[in-house]
Amino acid sequence: MCLFCEIINGNIPSAKVYEDDMILAFKDINPVAPVHILVTPKEHIACVNDITAENSKFVSHIFEKIPEIAKSQGIESYRVINNCGEDAGQTVMHLHFHIIGGVEMGEKIL
Numbered sequence: 001m002c003l004f005c006e007i008i009n010g011n012i013p014s015a016k017v018y019e020d021d022m023i024l025a026f027k028d029i030n031p032v033a034p035v036h037i038l039v040t041p042k043e044h045i046a047c048v049n050d051i052t053a054e055n056s057k058f059v060s061h062i063f064e065k066i067p068e069i070a071k072s073q074g075i076e077s078y079r080v081i082n083n084c085g086e087d088a089g090q091t092v093m094h095l096h097f098h099i100i101g102g103v104e105m106g107e108k109i110l
């Protein structure tokens, strides 16, 4: 089972900030900013390349909930990041979106 499936199943502990029947949001173990949350579907989808018409409801639900999750962490301005594949730096092959904020990031993406 992949690392985030283990976290979703509760086999590995995490600092949860939001959970419902479709998604889990928890604090990144190695935060790059004052707020750094990972939002994952509870169904295993490896990366953006594996999003389909059947499972895209998890992705739309994640984006419906991101504003609420961010607000619960005290931010209304933030960056949402997804790394897809090795070159992009994806290290956990279970789809997740980083919510990063609480610091001024400027206009440059990279």
Ligand code: 5GP
Residues within 6 Å of the ligand: 003, 012, 014, 015, 026, 027, 028, 029, 030, 031, 038, 082, 083, 089, 090, 091, 092, 093
């Ligand atoms: P990626 O590089 O795949 O986009 O992001 C993976 C993220 O997962 C990294 O930011 C890393 O710090 C985080 N991470 C890796 N292992 C764990 C863990 O066991 N618990 C938590 N909460 N975050 C983790």
Ligand code: ZN
Residues within 6 Å of the ligand: 001, 002, 003, 004, 005, 006, 043, 044, 045, 093, 094
């Ligand atoms: Zn998984």
